[in-house]
Amino acid sequence: xxxxxxxxxxxxxxxxxxxxxxxxxxxxxxxxxxxxxxxxxxxxxxxxxxxxxxxxxxxxxxxxxxxxxxxxxxxxxxxxxxxxxxxxxxxxxxxxxxx
Amino acid sequence: xxxxxxxxxxxxxxxxxxxxxxxxxxxxxxxxxxxxxxxxxxxxxxxxxxxxxxxxxxxxxxxxxxxxxxxxxxxxxxxxxxxxxxxxxxxxxxxxxxxxxxxxxxxxxxxxxxxxxxxxxxxxxxxxxxxxxxxxxxxxxxxxxxxxxxxxxxxxxxxxxxxxxxxxxxxxxxxxxxxxxxxxxxxxxxxxxxxxxxxxxxxxxxxxxxxxxxxxxxxxxxxxxxxxxxxxxxxxxxxxxxxxxxxxxxxxxxxxxxxxxxxxxxxxxxxxxxxxxxxxxxxxxxxxxxxxxxxxxxxxxxxxxxxxxxxxxxxxxxxxxxxxxxxxxxxxxxxxxxxxxxxxxxxxxxxxxxxxxxxxxxxxxxxxxxxxxxxxxxxxxxxxxxxxxxxxxxxxxxxxxxxxxxxxxxxxxxxxxxxxxxxxxxxxxxxxxxxxxxxxxxxxxxxxxxxxxxxxxxxxxxxxxxxxxxxxxxxxxxxxxxxxxxxxxxxxxxxxxxxxxxxxxxxxxxxxxxxxxxxxxxxxxxxxxxxxxxxxxxxxxxxxxxxxxxxxxxxxxxxxxxxxxxxxxxxxxxxxxxxxxxxxxxxxxxxxxxxxxxxxxxxxxxxxxxxxxxxxxxxxxxxxxxx
Amino acid sequence: xxxxxxxxxxxxxxxxxxxxxxxxxxxxxxxxxxxxxxxxxxxxxxxxxxxxxxxxxxxxxxxxxxxxxxxxxxxxxxxxxxxxxxxxxxxxxxxxxxxxxxxxxxxxxxxxxxxxxxxxxxxxxxxxxxxxxxxxxxxxxxxxxxxxxxxxxxxxxxxxxxxxxxxxxxxx
Numbered sequence: 001x002x003x004x005x006x007x008x009x010x011x012x013x014x015x016x017x018x019x020x021x022x023x024x025x026x027x028x029x030x031x032x033x034x035x036x037x038x039x040x041x042x043x044x045x046x047x048x049x050x051x052x053x054x055x056x057x058x059x060x061x062x063x064x065x066x067x068x069x070x071x072x073x074x075x076x077x078x079x080x081x082x083x084x085x086x087x088x089x090x091x092x093x094x095x096x097x098x099x
Numbered sequence: 100x101x102x103x104x105x106x107x108x109x110x111x112x113x114x115x116x117x118x119x120x121x122x123x124x125x126x127x128x129x130x131x132x133x134x135x136x137x138x139x140x141x142x143x144x145x146x147x148x149x150x151x152x153x154x155x156x157x158x159x160x161x162x163x164x165x166x167x168x169x170x171x172x173x174x175x176x177x178x179x180x181x182x183x184x185x186x187x188x189x190x191x192x193x194x195x196x197x198x199x200x201x202x203x204x205x206x207x208x209x210x211x212x213x214x215x216x217x218x219x220x221x222x223x224x225x226x227x228x229x230x231x232x233x234x235x236x237x238x239x240x241x242x243x244x245x246x247x248x249x250x251x252x253x254x255x256x257x258x259x260x261x262x263x264x265x266x267x268x269x270x271x272x273x274x275x276x277x278x279x280x281x282x283x284x285x286x287x288x289x290x291x292x293x294x295x296x297x298x299x300x301x302x303x304x305x306x307x308x309x310x311x312x313x314x315x316x317x318x319x320x321x322x323x324x325x326x327x328x329x330x331x332x333x334x335x336x337x338x339x340x341x342x343x344x345x346x347x348x349x350x351x352x353x354x355x356x357x358x359x360x361x362x363x364x365x366x367x368x369x370x371x372x373x374x375x376x377x378x379x380x381x382x383x384x385x386x387x388x389x390x391x392x393x394x395x396x397x398x399x400x401x402x403x404x405x406x407x408x409x410x411x412x413x414x415x416x417x418x419x420x421x422x423x424x425x426x427x428x429x430x431x432x433x434x435x436x437x438x439x440x441x442x443x444x445x446x447x448x449x450x451x452x453x454x455x456x457x458x459x460x461x462x463x464x465x466x467x468x469x470x471x472x473x474x475x476x477x478x479x480x481x482x483x484x485x486x487x488x489x490x491x492x493x494x495x496x497x498x499x500x501x502x503x504x505x506x507x508x509x510x511x512x513x514x515x516x517x518x519x520x521x522x523x524x525x526x527x528x529x530x531x532x533x534x535x536x537x538x539x540x541x542x543x544x545x546x547x548x549x550x551x552x553x554x555x556x557x558x559x560x561x562x563x564x565x566x567x568x569x570x571x572x573x574x575x576x577x578x579x580x581x582x583x584x585x586x587x588x589x590x591x592x593x594x595x596x597x598x599x600x601x602x603x604x605x606x607x608x609x610x611x612x613x614x615x616x617x618x619x620x621x622x623x624x625x626x627x628x629x630x631x632x633x634x635x636x637x638x639x640x641x642x643x644x645x646x647x648x649x650x651x652x653x654x655x656x657x658x659x660x661x662x663x664x665x666x667x668x669x670x671x672x673x674x675x676x677x678x679x680x681x682x683x684x685x686x687x688x689x690x691x692x693x694x695x696x697x698x699x700x701x702x703x704x705x706x707x708x709x710x711x712x713x714x715x716x717x718x719x720x721x722x723x724x725x726x
Numbered sequence: 727x728x729x730x731x732x733x734x735x736x737x738x739x740x741x742x743x744x745x746x747x748x749x750x751x752x753x754x755x756x757x758x759x760x761x762x763x764x765x766x767x768x769x770x771x772x773x774x775x776x777x778x779x780x781x782x783x784x785x786x787x788x789x790x791x792x793x794x795x796x797x798x799x800x801x802x803x804x805x806x807x808x809x810x811x812x813x814x815x816x817x818x819x820x821x822x823x824x825x826x827x828x829x830x831x832x833x834x835x836x837x838x839x840x841x842x843x844x845x846x847x848x849x850x851x852x853x854x855x856x857x858x859x860x861x862x863x864x865x866x867x868x869x870x871x872x873x874x875x876x877x878x879x880x881x882x883x884x885x886x887x888x889x890x891x892x893x894x895x896x897x898x
Contacts, residue, residue, distance in 0.1 A: 015829035020749030022821025070879035077883040722835035
């Protein structure tokens, strides 16, 4: 299987993630799209690991998962907080950065 | 012993570090004790080195570490121990120690006493570096170090604006000179590729690099400009009288005995160069002579006890340069030594007087102090006799040698120098008679307060007085003794003596002439001060009192045009040009950001959108545009 | 077409369609389920590339733990009804266009690169044994640091989740 196929596949997944991030207003969906993008990168890493027959890339995938898990824990806590405060998870409400 | 030479500057450095770090916390007495002990330890090592050098007569370079090593440029941090540097070591640490001891008492009531000793130790350290360095760069480091300490100590009482201005003046004047030194140093480095004394002088005396004497003259003149600044010669001398703003022991140590002689040391050290540069040598002689006369004439009409001594110092430095200029290098160093003794003595004596008078420095308010302050008075008198050149005192031997060498060089210069020497006798005894004889002219309170200074101040005075008397006997004139101990000692360092031997009868005659005239001048001074009346000076006297209006002249031809130029630059270039550009940039940015700010919607989605657009653009550029 | 290729194309189509499902479905719960399916497809790819360990970890950590967490939150907030107000058409259009533009640009850039075939032969670098060796020798320091990261993330999540109550208690 050419490496390009995996490249294009992960690129497609990544861009779908981007589109989702841009299109949706629900903070949880946006968050999920970010997870999707991370997974696209992981897939590419594994493909390269296979290509160069090197375990380091897989270790990096492992670390990315670790970081993603930590990120999800904190991120979801933030979303829960936000929901408690404004009773919505619409990211358009979060425009405080303007000030 | 020679290998332990690094100990000599190390002790003052340690003293400086202890005092400098702990000056807020330390008790006053401790600072003085540490400072004095550090110098005493240096003095002990210096003595050992001196006697070793004296017996062996060799010159040793002690390599400490590599300082600069880059390509062809190699400058080690090395000390040169030979007759010249070991002699200066003794002068600096010996007189330095006495002045430290004196200071423990003189500065006793000052809250910054520990800081004062830290500066003083740093000064001694820098000065030792200056004379010990085995190349011009180490000398330059010391040179700048003593300049810094001089600045710090002149402005020691920094709450007085006049004093800080005097410190700044000294610093700026020295800076002008230092530039000359630096240029000279770079010329040497450029032409000879080395700054080490031994290599440079070796090259001069038949090395591979042969240069025209024109270049030698330029290098020598540049170095001499450095010496002008440091040693207060025309035209850069005006800082030294103002430097009297510092505490009196500082004036004694820095502005009389040691730092200001750095220029003489440098030229004596570079005698191999100056011997090849006749034009520069003539310049040195002329400048020295002119300074000697000008400063002596100013000193005649000064009323501040320290100012008189300051101008006297300038004048004596002029004598030393005159000696260098006529090729009598060893004589100049001889005079440095004797001058260090009697001028330090007189400065310390004046400090004792000022101490007794409660800070009063005007001799018009003094008089008759001899009765109350016996030791100060007698030691001061010895100093005056020494500087005036009365036979038997140290100043006589060195000054007479300078005059004799000048006569051999050019009789016209001799008569001018003799005139300066006579003025010296006059103003010194005028100072002495006005201060110590007659009746007291100050207020009643001051008279009540008069007292002899404590032992810590009088003992250095006595030691220096003894040295002022016997210090000259190391260099008896040729007519008395064929063996000149001082010249023999310095012979290994001074390659080319350049002494013109005079007929013995001529020398006797010169000696008799100067001695006779000096005694006449002392009598004149006594008569002039017997009934002192200080009416407004007129004519020449007024010009002298105002120091030939040199400060005003500098003000008019340098300071004012510079100020006018800078205010014009300020008005046109700064306000309109630079400020315009700077403010313009600011205004443009503000205008632009007013517009760009609209992009900041605060919505996360929009930011991500912009990020994706940016990523796409970056990819486009890097993938398609660049290739 | 070999079995390998059939599996590859099947998993690829599944991953892409489920990913599209994530961003297009109205109901957040459906999104989560689509995302889990995507992760399964990706895990399948991992197995095809002899990265068995990562495949299992992906399923356990992502599909199992993380997505369950998402589901939890969604249900906790009662967001399963499609209450989400839609962005206006223009913004959605811009999102699709910019995402698509990025896709096309990178695709065009990579299209011409030389073709590298992935070896069909099975390798054993993806086995727990080998990965473990690498992880605990070469990458032992980052591994330990990641545990600190976890700890801080855990504390952070707890603090953020509790803060509101503390504040309201103070107010009362």
